[in-house]
Amino acid sequence: MRQQQFEAEHQSRWEEIAELMDDLHRPQDKRRMPLSEQLKFPAYYRQLCSHYALARGRGFSPALIEQLHSLVLRGHSLLYRQQGGWRWRLLNFVASGFPRAVRRSRGYFALSLLFFLVPALLMGLGCYLQEDLIYTLVDQTTVAEMEDSYDPQNQRLGRSLERSSESDFTMFGFYILNNIGIGFRTFASGIILGVGTLFILLFNGLVIGGIAGHLSRLGYHDTFWPFVSGHGSFELTAIVICGAAGLRLGRAVIAPGQRTRVQALREQAEEALQLVLGAALMLLVAAFIEAFWSSMLIAPASKYTVAALLWIAVICYLLLAGRRLHEPR
Amino acid sequence: MLAETPQGDAVAQLDTLLSYEIPEGVLLDYRLAGPVVRACAWAIDAALRGVIYLVLVLLMALLGGVGMAVIFIGIFLVEWFYPVVFEISSGATPGKRAMGILVIQDNGTPVSPSASVIRNLLRAADFLPMLYATGLLTMLINREFKRLGDLAAGTLVVYRDQQLTRELPPQASASKPPVDLTESEQLTLLTFAERGEKLSQDRRHELAELLAEMTGLKGDAAVNRLYAYANWILKGR
Numbered sequence: 036m037r038q039q040q041f042e043a044e045h046q047s048r049w050e051e052i053a054e055l056m057d058d059l060h061r062p063q064d065k066r067r068m069p070l071s072e073q074l075k076f077p078a079y080y081r082q083l084c085s086h087y088a089l090a091r092g093r094g095f096s097p098a099l100i101e102q103l104h105s106l107v108l109r110g111h112s113l114l115y116r117q118q119g120g121w122r123w124r125l126l127n128f129v130a131s132g133f134p135r136a137v138r139r140s141r142g143y144f145a146l147s148l149l150f151f152l153v154p155a156l157l158m159g160l161g162c163y164l165q166e167d168l169i170y171t172l173v174d175q176t177t178v179a180e181m182e183d184s185y186d187p188q189n190q191r192l193g194r195s196l197e198r199s200s201e202s203d204f205t206m207f208g209f210y211i212l213n214n215i216g217i218g219f220r221t222f223a224s225g226i227i228l229g230v231g232t233l234f235i236l237l238f239n240g241l242v243i244g245g246i247a248g249h250l251s252r253l254g255y256h257d258t259f260w261p262f263v264s265g266h267g268s269f270e271l272t273a274i275v276i277c278g279a280a281g282l283r284l285g286r287a288v289i290a291p292g293q294r295t296r297v298q299a300l301r302e303q304a305e306e307a308l309q310l311v312l313g314a315a316l317m318l319l320v321a322a323f324i325e326a327f328w329s330s331m332l333i334a335p336a337s338k339y340t341v342a343a344l345l346w347i348a349v350i351c352y353l354l355l356a357g358r359r360l361h362e363p364r
Numbered sequence: 365m366l367a368e369t370p371q372g373d374a375v376a377q378l379d380t381l382l383s384y385e386i387p388e389g390v391l392l393d394y395r396l397a398g399p400v401v402r403a404c405a406w407a408i409d410a411a412l413r414g415v416i417y418l419v420l421v422l423l424m425a426l427l428g429g430v431g432m433a434v435i436f437i438g439i440f441l442v443e444w445f446y447p448v449v450f451e452i453s454s455g456a457t458p459g460k461r462a463m464g465i466l467v468i469q470d471n472g473t474p475v476s477p478s479a480s481v482i483r484n485l486l487r488a489a490d491f492l493p494m495l496y497a498t499g500l501l502t503m504l505i506n507r508e509f510k511r512l513g514d515l516a517a518g519t520l521v522v523y524r525d526q527q528l529t530r531e532l533p534p535q536a537s538a539s540k541p542p543v544d545l546t547e548s549e550q551l552t553l554l555t556f557a558e559r560g561e562k563l564s565q566d567r568r569h570e571l572a573e574l575l576a577e578m579t580g581l582k583g584d585a586a587v588n589r590l591y592a593y594a595n596w597i598l599k600g601r
Binding site (some may be wrong): 037038039046080081083084087088091094095096097098104105107108111112115116117121189203205206207208209211212215216219220222223224225226227231284297300301303304305308311312 | 378386389392396416428430432433434435437439443444471472474476477481482485486487488489492498512515516518525535547548550554555557558586597598599
């Protein structure tokens with residue numbers, strides 16, 4: 036068959052397909068063609084593919100091949116796109132997907148926890164026993180600001196004097212920007228052989244532990260611990276989970292196993308993403324608690340009670356949620 | 365997974381063309397976008413983000429505490445999710461759109477939400493130690509110009525196909541070539557007929573006169589003779 040015959044025979048179909056694809060690009064409720072027409076798309080698309088293959092195989096002119104190629108390109112991305120259902124998936128993710136993903140990563144979680152908790156405990160003990168140790172890690176102005184924030188004379192807990200006037204809402208926004216950002220960076224820097232993640236975990240462990248020890252030494256027990264114990268449940272757990280996600284990336288680069296590094300990285304990233312997104316939601320909750328609950332001046336006893344409940348809730352959620360449905364152990 | 369380009373290794377080494385075989389059994393070609401065009405797209409986006417920050421701060425500073433909260437949350441969202449929103453809805457941020465490039469999956473389908481989130485979270489690693497040095501280095505040592513985020517997410521940045529206007533070969537009477545032509549020779553003639561009108565007149569003559577031995581003609585006459593051969597190949601007698 037000559038090219039001109041071929042074109043004459045199929046031109047109208049190609050135009051039809053182009054028109055159909057224009058229509059399918061519109062959102063579902065704005066399409067003009069009836070459903071029966073829209074459903075013809077996969078069959079038309081496969082026809083188009085075979086026309087393209089024929090044109091290539093028979094050595095028809097480059098311009099015709101180019102024209103068919105661009106049609107196939109559009110059709111391919113249209114037929115194989117993923118869309119819709121995100122509300123349901125989000126709900127499913129919170130109810131079972133996320134805690135399951137955390138449980139699948141329990142080894143990474145343990146390593147991440149180790150790199151956060153051990154330095155925190157050591158530094159905390161050190162700073163509690165020795166006054167000057169904190170200054171090896173944190174500069175003087177920051178320490179002074181911290182001391183300010185938890186001074187029992189302070190009106191607003193957890194905020195230095197200059198900040199004490201700022202509203203809870205402002206701090207809510209600030210905690211989101213700062214904490215979720217740290218969570219994301221903890222994850223992303225894991226791709227550098229896991230070193231970046233371990234460094235961030237270690238550093239945060241040292242600083243948080245050190246400041247806790249230092250403030251306890253100064254006798255600010257009744258301001259510092261009631262403030263941090265509540266949101267700490269969500270916040271610290273989430274940072275450790277981000278660490279686990281980062282370590283997954285690091286693992287893929289260091290020890291990809293029976294795969295190429297790129298394949299291993301893709302698989303681990305897909306898995307790690309669930310951890311990061313879940314952790315981001317946890318940090319959002321933490322920011323809310325920290326801004327609106329932790330800063331309230333309430334008797335430490337009730338703060339501690341709520342904190343204990345929150346810790347139990349977080350631990351039970353991560354250990355138990357989503358177990359019913361045939362989860363492989 | 366990725367097939368060699370059909371034109372063979374020599375071309376593949378020179379060209380930044382990537383071929384992918386789709387389930388329907390045909391090859392699709394993608395033109396990969398390199399570091400320079402992507403850096404330009406990034407710069408445009410950076411400028412646009414600056415404007416968004418400015419407007420946000422100017423508007424919300426009036427509202428006090430809640431306004432500050434909106435500023436912080438706005439900065440957070442723009443910093444991490446500005447590209448994600450655009451990539452999921454249309455495949456390209458405004459900067460990429462302006463440069464005529466877009467993000468797709470390795471298999472040619474539109475970028476999926478999770479892949480988009482992965483590649484944009486990993487910007488934090490690509491940026492290290494400054495100005496995307498890691499990302500640039502990674503792009504230069506793999507064949508598909510992928511930065512770390514692209515490797516982990518399985519995405520490609522490619523040129524958007526421009527809407528083609530197909531030039532029909534100029535109308536001329538068909539005449540049979542005096543010798544039997546091989547397939548690739550026929551293709552060369554067709555290409556010449558389709559693209560001839562876009563060349564300068566001198567270049568067109570120069571090319572057509574390469575076959576002066578066969579046609580025995582010069583100038584416009586030689587060009588028209590080649591058009592006639594091309595027409596014969598297209599239509600037959």
